[in-house]
Amino acid sequence: MASLCSACKTSPPKAEEKPAEKTAFQTGAYWIPEIDVRSDIAIVYGANDHEDMSFANRVASWRERGYQTQFMTGMAWGDYKDFYLGEWDGKNHSDIAQVEKDGTEIMHGEGSPYVVPDSTFIAYVKSAIVKKVIDAGISTIYLEEPEFWARAGYSEHFKKAWEKYYGFPWRPQDASVENTYLSNKLKYHMFYQAINEVSTYAKEYGKSKGMDVKVFIPTHSLINYSCWEIVSPEASLASLPGIDGYIAQVWTGTSRTPNYFNGQKAERVFENAFLEYGCMISMTEPTNRKVFLLTDPIEDGVRDWADYKRNYEATFTAKIIYPMVNNYEVMPWPERIYTRPYKLTNSDSAVLIPRFYSTQMQVMVNALNQLPVSENKVDGSHGIGVLMANSLMFQKFPVHNDYEDPLFSNFFGQVMPLVKRGVPVQIVHLENLGYEQSLKDIKILTLSYSNMKPLDKKYHEQLAQWVKDGGTLVYCGTDSDPYQKVQEWWNTGSNHYATPSLHLFELLGIQPNGKTSEFSVGKGEVVVLKTDPKEFVMDKGGDREYIQTISKLYADAYSQPISFKNHFYLQRGMFDIVSVMTESTNDQAFTIDGPVIDLFDPELPVLDHKSVAPGSQAFLVNLERVADKQKPQVLAAAARVTDEEISSDSYSFIVKSPLNTTNSMRILLPKKPANVKLTDAKGEEIQSEDFSWDSTSKTCYLKFENNPDGIKVDLQW
Known part of the structure; x- marks a missing residue:
């Protein structure tokens, strides 16, 4: 790990002014150069002080690097040992866990139970967490995953809540249909009430400090919770005055849940993800709440890098095929993605994320900063x-x-x-x-x-x-x-x-x-x-x-026939987005005429056409729809572009992205550059790994090592 930054010695900052909040990531870590994702927002996870850094200094470490800082904590589980073991109020609450019929406590991890959200736990979340982060100057709070397992409902805390809510003694949910229904309805109510109380407190306490506090709910889709047998308030929260929106937690792990079609049980990752995102958007659009759409370049399940890549493309495509949303959580846990080894295909060897995949992922992530809301619709029969x-x-x-x-x-x-x-x-x-x-x-x-x-x-x-x-x-x-x-x-x-x-x-x-x-x-x-x-x-x-x-x-x-086809296709600004399905009307590939830049290829080739086979997706820059073709501009990059300067014979900018990753970029220019200069933050010139000029598209290709402190690119013609 890198040494602690100078910001870690500062006092807790005041609430910051918020510019545009389009892209975000969540992290439990403090800033290190290997995970400097360069989204708008760093969502700091957990209010506890770590052994090597306090919560306030974790926040400061991201603020010093130019991030808006927001906060996330679990509503059904978390690192709440001070609550479980009695440090918070002098009473041991280790019996707060959700419990199965055989007495098994349901755990999220060692020492972290899924909780029954009773009044004591709600009071703890308010005073020990929400108050602390607002006092640290954070005005956007995410209350993650209010989840009650359907198989739970046998703890003493739940039995007491049952009698209080229904007015008669607890009944075991496995004994009858009626009991099951009543049990799950109570679970739903308990987390609804918990979210209502905590969000109301956050708003009121923030107001007392002169702050306009926003509260969001990161949650799986109703589709996934129903599949995984979890109860949560879901759509009802969108009508609460204390809730400003959601993060749609959709990723490979949720979308690969098998289902049936045409008599066959199988994983259908794109189709599931398409439905999951649609489910979340339909909760927020009618109520004018904001929604961030999340996907994950890996997943909780231990697979291999080839599996992660294939399914990331599927879920990512399903996310961006909804043109009415352009707010994204680009990844959870960058420390897991960039610094933890995973195995290679057909091998027991574990390696860090391969360079080709981190480059492709960063191209995709940084394209989200360019992706506009569009009035276009995905092709097909709507309504x-x-x-x-x-x-x-x-x-x-x-x-x-x-x-x-x-x-x-x-x-x-x-x-x-x-x-x-x-x-x-x-x-x-x-x-x-x-x-x-x-x-x-x-x-x-x-x-x-x-x-x-x-x-x-x-x-x-x-x-x-x-x-x-x-x-x-x-x-x-x-x-x-x-x-x-x-x-x-x-x-x-x-x-x-x-x-x-x-x-x-x-x-x-x-x-x-x-x-x-x-x-x-x-x-x-x-x-x-x-x-x-x-x-x-x-x-x-x-x-x-x-x-x-x-x-x-x-x-x-x-007054026209319904359209049946094997694909979904959307034009969104200069981007073409397509997914072609198997088990559909035919097995034909879908072809997009170029010239296009293939954003799923880390080398960013310019193609005269792109053919997309069934079971795969494509994300392309269509050069025919680039706005203001005479203006020098970066069309795609595995780094975030800032500080652009354009003159009659030059174009310069700065790019930043995590350390130990490779930047690949394609740049539109009026003519082939006669001089290309790369300079690091110390003013020292560095060498590119690759440079080429495509005269047909008038784009140059550049490849070099990334640095979160920035690389300045100077192009002259």
Whole structure:
């Protein structure tokens, strides 16, 4: 490790003014040159003092290098030994862990349990963490991953919370469907309440210090939590006044979770990531919250560098194919990425990140700083939505009455047949139906209560009105899962509906019978398919009727046939983004005419065309769409470019990126440079490893070693 920087001797700084906050990374480390990523924001993780550096000095080490500093801490786990062992309030809280039926405590790591967020823990987060970081001048706080495992719910703390919330003694969740539902609903409520209290405190305490504190929730998608059997407040948090937005925690580890399609169980990383990001964006767009989209060049699982690279390209492409968002967490834990060895393909040897991969990764990361919001849409037939709800997390564990939903197939059955045919299906959250934006561009909406339930009757009132105003609803399900009978609003008080869908059908004025029923309702239409959506994907060819139904409704709604294809393609500023899928309409490659610069190739070649094979992706600079072609400019680089100066016969700039990495860059110039000079921060000239000129594109290629202190590039012609 490098020696401590001079900033580590300074006192805690005052709150800083915030410039643009487009890119970020999170780190538990203090600044060292090997991890100087050069994003806008360094999110410092954890408020504890480390053995070799205090929290305040960790923050200062990043501020000294020009970063905006923000803060992140876990809401369900963390390095909170002062709380667990009684140093904070003199009482031992080591029994705070979430507990399974057999008494096993669920741990995030040694000495770090997943907690039951009771009032004492909430008080600790407020006073020992949030107050400390606000006092250190930090005004943006991330409360990460409020997670309660579905298999938990047997600790004394949870039993007390149950009795307080429900007013009757705790019941073991494995004993009945009703108990499972009540248990998960309480888990959901406990973290909702914890986030509400902590975010409200952060806002109020910040205001008392003259600071405008922002609070964000880094969280996995509702899709992933449902797959992994975790309960979290998810979409409901977007309506809390204390929440300013989210980080969408989507990466290879979440997106490689297998699912079924056409009767085959497999990993489908791009398709999953596309849906996960869409799920997170649909939580924030209607509520005007900000969302950062995250991906990770590696993952928690120990694989090899080739696996990391392949799946990083897939998840990265899924992220940038959403043109309405241009805020990104470019990576978590750069110390893990740059300084920890991982194995090579077909070898037991462990090595640090290969230079070709770190160069490619840094080209991709720095391109995010250039990536604009765009009004363009990914190609395909838009206007089809699939409904989700937080209650998807309530029905996953354990299995009751032999009704199973393998690998979350009742959800994937509604979306994967469309995504695999190149239809950019949109996720819609039941909790957000009250916002006009939620259904603004949707004409066809699918719904199933096979694996979720409506937690409020107002959702049905909103859906019924939408249909009467001209929308088309497709309801899929047999309503035979055991959770249809839990005590909820549709079967209590004055309501006596055997299933929640019957309440919706009554509002719509329809009485479905037979396997398929079609109804005109007001200006809209309703189709009921009495099939659980899991059958669309678990059986080979099982989606035939579903696809035929959607195709017919689309043609009726838009007076044109639905478009089926094997790819997604987007033009976004000067960038071309494409993913070509397997298991799709055909096995043809997708070709983009050039000249283009291939940003997934660390040598940044200029190609006259790019052919993208099924199962792969591409991220390209299209030279035909570069703005102001007469202006000298860096089109792609494995380093961040600053301090640009342009004259009639020269162009200079400074580039910074982590130590022990290689910069590769392609630069647009009016003519071939006669002189290229590279100078380090000490004023000493260094040599490039490679230089070439491409006369067709009028670009030069440069390659040299990076330095976080900066390399000045002078080009003269």
